[in-house]
Amino acid sequence: xxxxxxxxxGGGTVGSGxxxxxxxxxxxxxxxxxxxxxxxxxxVKAVDEPRPYEIPRALMTLDWxxxxxxxxxxxxxxxxxxxxxxxxxxxAALKLGKTVVTANKALISAHGExxxxxxxxxxxxxxxxxxxxxxxxxxxxxxxxxVGNRITxxxxxxxxxxxxxxxxxxxxxSDFGPTLKDAQQLGYAEANPSLDVxxxxxxxKIGILASLAHGFWVKSEQxxxxxxxxxxxxxxxxxxxxxxxxxxxxxxKIVAKNSIQVSVYPTLVPNTHVLAxxxxxxxxxxxxxxxxxxxxxxxxxxxxxxxxxxxxxxIADAALDxxxxxxxxxAPFVAHETNAKVVPIxxxxxxxxxxxxxxxxxxxxAKVATILADAKIGIASVIQPEGHEGDSVPLILMTHDAPxxxxxxxxxxxxxxxxxxxxxxxxRVETFA
Ligand code: HSE
Numbered sequence: 081x082x083x084x085x086x087x088x089x090g091g092g093t094v095g096s097g098x099x100x101x102x103x104x105x106x107x108x109x110x111x112x113x114x115x116x117x118x119x120x121x122x123x124v125k126a127v128d129e130p131r132p133y134e135i136p137r138a139l140m141t142l143d144w145x146x147x148x149x150x151x152x153x154x155x156x157x158x159x160x161x162x163x164x165x166x167x168x169x170x171x172a173a174l175k176l177g178k179t180v181v182t183a184n185k186a187l188i189s190a191h192g193e194x195x196x197x198x199x200x201x202x203x204x205x206x207x208x209x210x211x212x213x214x215x216x217x218x219x220x221x222x223x224x225x226x227v228g229n230r231i232t233x234x235x236x237x238x239x240x241x242x243x244x245x246x247x248x249x250x251x252x253x254s255d256f257g258p259t260l261k262d263a264q265q266l267g268y269a270e271a272n273p274s275l276d277v278x279x280x281x282x283x284x285k286i287g288i289l290a291s292l293a294h295g296f297w298v299k300s301e302q303x304x305x306x307x308x309x310x311x312x313x314x315x316x317x318x319x320x321x322x323x324x325x326x327x328x329x330x331x332x333k334i335v336a337k338n339s340i341q342v343s344v345y346p347t348l349v350p351n352t353h354v355l356a357x358x359x360x361x362x363x364x365x366x367x368x369x370x371x372x373x374x375x376x377x378x379x380x381x382x383x384x385x386x387x388x389x390x391x392x393x394x395i396a397d398a399a400l401d402x403x404x405x406x407x408x409x410x411a412p413f414v415a416h417e418t419n420a421k422v423v424p425i426x427x428x429x430x431x432x433x434x435x436x437x438x439x440x441x442x443x444x445x446a447k448v449a450t451i452l453a454d455a456k457i458g459i460a461s462v463i464q465p466e467g468h469e470g471d472s473v474p475l476i477l478m479t480h481d482a483p484x485x486x487x488x489x490x491x492x493x494x495x496x497x498x499x500x501x502x503x504x505x506x507x508r509v510e511t512f513a
Pocket of ligand 1: 240381
């Protein structure tokens, strides 16, 4: 049986997971693919760094060049993370015509267009299944399973940290700050949580999915991003009373011919929709294709085992390329839309949930309603709960559809009203229509 040799750069949590599962399921893979897969070398930061599964010392090197430049290594697995050294390693391997498998969403998001071009130029391939939603094979779904579909809508819960925090806030009636702190203590959130809670990790992933689904490279700066830090227990409570659950949702939608929305923001999801039930660290991607209709993919978005599963699937694709002698059996990314564009968020139409902190005195609601009426934004419902003490009370409004730009302008005006005591809070409401 033909043998394909792997070299891995990065032997930490995910790297050791890949090594371990290759060992346990290597024979199964070989039987399924008709190719033997052997790990030849692993470049690590330190031989003795703690790792969940063991990697034999004999395979380790401290120099990634020894992996990339070894002529016996056919496939390079990049698991170092970040966008600097990871880019150097990836480019070096691609330029040698070697296939690279990566789990690095930041790298693909920032440099994907360039890396795919270099891969093509050198007859190499760049596989990235593990970069989005860990164990959910969503890249393969879009690239292969739905190749005959136009993807009209894609909604993703793709950040496990945010989903964990929002789930606990809902279940415990707690506020964001203490829940984040607890999540950090339990190891569910990083010491520096910004990448997750400010929405940037989800932005990388949603940008990659949008690029693949729509056939042109969506740059990170084209993705409109809002994180979860302004969500309070009051929002979760009132969203609940109105029949919604708040999720950090990546949204990719065709909004007009050749125009797509690509965004990440906290969204009120109707409790009747399946995405409202995706809890804790789980990820889910809901895809609507013009042929297939509605579909849902659910699973763990991170962790040594789920991520290793995605890496193994890329290794299998790369091994089959080598077995068949095809340079590009399944092209990982093909730019095919030249006219399409991402529309600015201001032009996107949404429904909204607004929370204002207002003075409880006559005329307050009228002033707010006048500004919304002048902006042609219709109010669908209003709640002002009784029993609040102090100078201000929450005023919750649900609106009908309006452009984001009009809402932004109206909120700026509302925020200036003397009766409004704190900056207005706004989240979108998704109907999944
Ligand atoms: N930090 C990510 C998350 C996992 O919380 O989902 C890696 O993509």
